[in-house]
Each structure stands twice: as structure tokens, then as C-alpha cells.
Amino acid sequence: MSFLRKIIEGCLGVIRIYALNIREKIKVVPRNHVLIGCDFLLEGEIMLENKYNHLINEEKWMKKWKEENTYQFKVDGRKIFSIDTPPPTVNGKIHIGHIFSYSQTEMVARYKRLRDFNVFYPFGFDDNGLPSERLVEKEVGKKASEIGREEFNKLCIETTNRYEEEFKLLFSKMGVSTDWDLAYKTVSPETIKISQSSFLDLVSKNHAYHKESPALWCNECLTSIAQAELETKRVETTFNYINFDADGEKFTIATTRPELLPAIVAVFINPDDSKNKHLIGKEANIPLINIKVPIMGDDKVDPEKGTGIVMCCTFGDQTDIEWWKKYNLPLKNIFSNEGFLNSNAGAYEGLRIKQARKKIVEDLQELECIVKIEPLEHDVQVHERCGKEIEYTIIKQWFIDLINYKEDFLKKGEEINWYPEHMSKRYKEWVENVMWDWCISRQRYFGVPFPVWYCQECGKPHFARIEDLPVNPLVDKPSSVCSCGSSNFIPEKDVMDTWATSSVTPLINMRYGSENNYEKELRPMSLRSNASEIIRTWDFYTIVKSFYHFNEIPWENVMISGFVMADKGEKISKSKENSKQEPFELINNYSADVIRYWAASGRLGTDIVFSEETLLRGKKLLNKLWNVSKFIEMHLQDYDKETKLDNLEYFDKWILAKYSEMEKQYINYMDEYEVGLALNILEKFFWNFCDNYIEIVKHRLYRPEEFGAEKRLSGQYTVYTILFKLLQKMSIFFPFMTEEIFRELYEDTSIHNTVIEELIVNKDELETGDYLNEIIGHVRGEKSSNNTSLKTSVSYIEIEANKNIINAFNEAIMDLKATLFINELSLIEKESINYNINKIELEFDKDK
């Protein structure tokens, strides 16, 4: 009862409610709590709740930050840090991987705010293009062509809106500190306008051209696609050895694609191939089709592969196209764009590609032209959106020149800082291997229309004027006549590749072309963040566009995150639907702060596995933070931060110096975007602070009558200072709980708008302080191995140590005696060692 009075006296006037329960334990409880079995209540101020309720608090701060515009961007003269963050493709269910990649960037945004940057951090949604169309087709169960252009686009907008709301809610719940007023959608008129004017700029600079040229074709999605949209897939097929003859001499070609027999335009042999080179110059007779094609020599043929003889078709693969161009071969396209054989295939017209393959092999077997059939497993290129094998087709389409400027793209890539550094190699590799110009035409509906009509008389493309954008050529009419005088136009029906709009996100952010733009502020942007899989698309195309538009890099820094793995070795992805964790459920169960803890773990650029253990570890950390804050709050009730302090206690100086060391490392890591490593050292310090420092200082804080008010004040100053600084550093990871504690203990403004200020410390105590803590550890160990409580008194202890440690010991003697419950102590100076505990005698519990 007496210590209860003591606490109440110490804290009077600021306690809201104290309750004494039956077991004589003090409890601090929040307002409006019903107490049962209480002896009395006292009125005062509200304190931190006994248990932190994440559901209530996270909802509260989410709303409050919105009301207070905590994360609003306004040009105010401060240095700007701008982030170009990937607008998620709105093509399906949100999964845990989304949280992972966005959280780390978000933490960087928060960190930069703490460093007094004016942070420009927008959010976008990539809702146009094939991914959205596929989603709608899947949901409706019908193909776009069956629904009709107008109706289909309406459905796309409805569907993407619905998913966007879910994304927005998720990111808000996760505490993403974006300025939602800056949010953009890639289907909005503003974005369409920017994409179209970007296109027109490239046309005017001769970097975009319209040409009938072979292109990659997906006969599932019925559109041409770009090299970057290819994926490889392992499939089982057969290697068919087929007999041909040349002027009566038989020779064999091995092929996986016998259905291309009707499309053969030439046969190739390596001129150095001693076995077969005599055939060069002759004519090959194609069985079944009964046509003759020339046998030609080219050193691209590998004599060791298959039979060393290759058939060249329109078009089986990349090499066919090269030869077609190089030798000016005839064109014999046998596939329709829907994936059927056409009239060029003669008797096989109307069959699907796979049916034709079977039928042709059967017919060849009848003619006894098949030598053998081997089963074969090999990789084929498929369209990443649908997984279907790609074909080649020839249609008139828009391309952006890549081949002629590869050197420049490489140079621009080198000007950018890549984090981690080795990711720049992926970019380099990709650029070096680019073989096609970028085909941006898509024979689809839901995308940015080309601002182009074609003159019916002279066939020339007729472009919209910049001031008329955005235009939809299917609805709008050109505002002038063609240079030939005609006013009859055919509108362009194709739409742009989704990456043609995604690659202008820096332009969207800077409101390119509008009057109140941010060009000055955002050229170049500070940071791009994305996962490694889209270096070849998003990063590459954005660099291309920025080079063509401004001849500069789009951003100074790129940070590449890893993936979330479902189980060891399997990447979580939308298409595989292998994510077992529902993001919303996880947030409800664990809190956004804890999920963020998990998302921050792991190094930049490395994959992480979803781990329940990591969540638990975060949960414990936050629980500890809450409790230590409660403890500190309790001891700060009579603290006046204006009170002058002449001298700090030894361990106070020690922990402040430790803190300062840690903060420097934290800043180093965060400047390298190593979010996980920054959290690591912060966490390590925090546990040291709780387990060692707080255990030492608590005696002083509780018993000023024993230690003196000065020593208590020194402790109060230290816990007050360090807790604030810790909360601030932690706020980038745990925005919700740190805000709650900060507003309760410090000021009623947001911790997220505070700025890191360097702490001036004395480092004299750093080293000796660590030794003293080691000594404390040894004494605790002694008690532990004697199976006795840490409160057991040490009746006698004898320590040998060098002068520095002895001096430190003497300076901190009161704290040490109290912490270890030492009755009698003997210190012996010995220069040759650090320290040695010669003797410990424990006074065993009198109860025992």
C-alpha cells in the first residue's frame, strides 16, 4: 500500500485512472474502461493503453493522416526527393508480393521526409492494356471480339475501377504515405494525352515508324507483341527426321515443326560442312507439297546440330526472318492470324497448327518419308500473358527504333546508380541482346489509341495536332486535310502496347505538356523502384523514352527489390495463384506494422520467403516497444524537459553514445536503400536499450530518495531523448504505433513530419560501458547457473580490472550495485588485463 501511495504522489495530477486490484497490483487503464474489483479510482490524464489495439489505432491514424494531409506534396523551396513507383497492373487478386515490394520503397519515402526532403511520392494504377483485357475476358468468359469494342472497353473500366479500390484500400491500410492527390491512372484522358504526345514527339524525331514487317504474334490474344513480353516454357514435343531429295540424292532434315513444310522457301547448309556442302546450289524437292526450293549456304547453320541441314520457312523462328531479309527470299505465310493454316497451305487449309502437325506427319509416314521420330523436351517462347506459343506474322504496325541507339541506352544505364549494383548487369545484358525494334501496335481495344488517321487517297499517315489531344481516331476527325488535299481518312484501329504508356510515368508525374507542370522539379526524378523482372520492360522502355524526349536519364537511382517466394524456390505470382496468405487477413491478424516488419526484412534485391516466424518476431518487438514506452511515460510524468542538467550519469552517457553510433549506421544503410539492414541494427540497439540500459536506470527512476533527484533527472532526460529518437527512426517501419506513442508522450503533431537532428555525444564511455555490461552479464550468468533469481543479493564480489574500467566502475557504482544487488565489493587494479571476476558470493534466498 505504501509504494502505491508513492507512485500516486509522484504522478499526481496527470493520472487519469489508477486502479488497485485485489492482488495489490497497479494498473494504468484507459478512459471508459469498466473496472471490476477496484478499490478506488483517480481522475487525471489519459495514458497509453495497457494493451495496444492495432485494429482501432491503425484505422484511427489512417483517417487522421488523411484529414491532416500529413503526406501532402507542395513545392516549398526545400530539396525534392521524387519517387517513380510502379503503378500496379490491375489484373487480378492482390497478394502478399505486392505488399513486399511496395513497402520498402515506402520506407525510403518516409526516411527521406525525416531527412527534411520534400518528398514527391505518387501512386498510380496501370489499368490499360492487355492485362486488364485478359482479366475481363476471364471474368466474363467471353473474348473481347465477341463482346464488341465499345461494350468491352466499358467493362474494362468498370472492372479495373473495382480492383483499384481494393488496391487503394490495401495500401492505405498498410500505411503507404503517398499523396493520393498525385495519383494517376493510365486510362485517364490526361495520361492518354501524355502517351499520345510522347508518341508524336517520337514520330517527329523519326524514332517511331510505321512499317509492314515481321512481328511476334500471339494467336490466343490476337495481337502482335514485343520481345519483352516473351517467356520461355518447357514443353514436350517430337523431333521428326524427314527425308527430302535433291536431284535424286536423299538427305534428311530434323524438325520439331513439320507443319511448316508448306512454308519452306529455302534449305540451308553450312558451307564448311564437308558432309553436306556438295548439295549447295542444287534444288530440294519438298515431299507432300511437291515444290522445289533452292539449297543455299550460310554459316549460321551448325553442322553438328540435328542433321546439319535446316529448312527455312515463313516464319518458323528468328533465323528464318534473318535469312528472309538477307537473301531476299519469297514470303509464304501459311498461318492465319487466328492460328489456322490458310490457302497457302494447300490441302491443309483450315486446320489448326497442332492438327496440321499431326496430319502432315501421318501423310509423310504414308509416303515413307519419315526416318524416325524422337521425343524431345525443349524450351519454347510463349506469350507471358497467356502462355501460348508465339508465331510470327507480317502486318503494318508502329515500331520504335531500338536497334540504332543501343549504345546510347547502355550509356544512359551506366549513368544511373543501381541498387544493388549488380542489377545494372541485367539491364546491360538485356539491351545488348535486343534484336527487334519495339513493336507498339496492339490489335486490341482497351488501350491508348494512336492519334493517327491514314489518307484514303495517298495512304500517308495523318497525325493529330498536339493541342487536339487526347484524340480517339475512331470517333474524332482530323482537324485538317491531308497534304495531298484529300479529306477522306481511315482511322487507326490499333491501340498502344501497355508499356508504351507505362514508360511515360516520369512524364505523367511531371504533368508533361501542361501549364502547371513539375518539369523543373522532377527532371530527372530521384528514385525508381521495382522488382528485377521488369528491368527489361519498364526500366528499359522508360530509359528509351527519356533519352528520345530529353536526352537524359529518367531517374538518378534505381532500387530493385526481390520476390516473395511461396515455398522454397517458388515465386509467388498472380498467374500461379500460389499465395496462401490473404493480405487483408494478415493485416487484421498481425497489424500493418508487423507486416511491414516482415516486408522490411531481407536485403535489397534478394528474394524472401513468407515467414510466420518473422511476423512473430515483429510482433514481439512491437509489444516491447509499447511496454517500454508505457514504462518511460510513467517516469516522465514529472519531467520538465527545460530543466537544466549539469552532468549526466555514466550509463546515460554510454547509452547515448551507443545510440549515436547506431544512428550513423542507420543513416548509411538507408542512404543505400538497405531498408532491412537499417532495421536490423535499429532492432539490435533497441533490445540492448531495453534489456540492459532500462534494467540499470529503472532503480534510479524508481528511488530518487536513495539516489538523489539529480540522478533521476539524468535518467529521465536520457529515456526521454532516446525514446523520441528511437520512435523517429522506427517510424519509417512502424508508422502507426510510433505515431500513437509520439503523440501521447511528446507532441500532438505527426512524428512523420519531424526531422532527424544529430545528437552530440561524448564517446568516452563507449568502450568501458560495454565491458561493464559484460560484467553485469557474468554476474547474471552466475545467478542463472545457480538457479536463483536475479534479485538475489551478491554478498561479496571481487573484480580485477585495468584503470579505465576501474574508473568507469567507480563512476557508475551506484547503478551497478543496484542493478546487481551487490552488498560488498572489492576492486583491484591490474593493468595487463581488461577485467576478471575473481570471486562472487551469492546470498541465497532467505525463503529457501
Added chain:
RNA sequence: GGAUGAUUAGCUCAGCGGUAGAGCACUACCUUGACGUGGUAGGGGUCAUAGGUUCAAAUCCUAUAUCAUUCACCA
């Protein structure tokens, strides 16, 4: 086949020239006036393998193996 990264305690990972680390799990103990979602300690590792550089290698180099990512190979 090329490129890039990884391989450290049962699990998840940090360390990246100077005596092997953390959390979880396991074991024993401690109910200490913030916290039992706590505390103190203990057991557990030839740091994938083999060479090399160095006074010193988990750390640097070279091979090999395995895994992952990525590009290419579709004759």
C-alpha cells in the same frame, strides 16, 4: 549453353579479411514495482566441396556441385 545471384546452427537469415552471430525451435532456471507476447543462461555449425592468395579466409581468387532468376537455343 551464356549471364547474374545464392549455398553459414533443425528453420528463417545477418556477418563479407582478424577469436563463428541473431531470432524462432529445443533445454534448464527466474513469477524482478513496463512487458510471461517477459527475463537469465545452456546445448547445437569443418560457414556446399576442392585448390590458391595471405601472418591470418565464412569473408578475396579459381574450379566443381546444387538451387534460383534471366537470356539464348526451337534445324
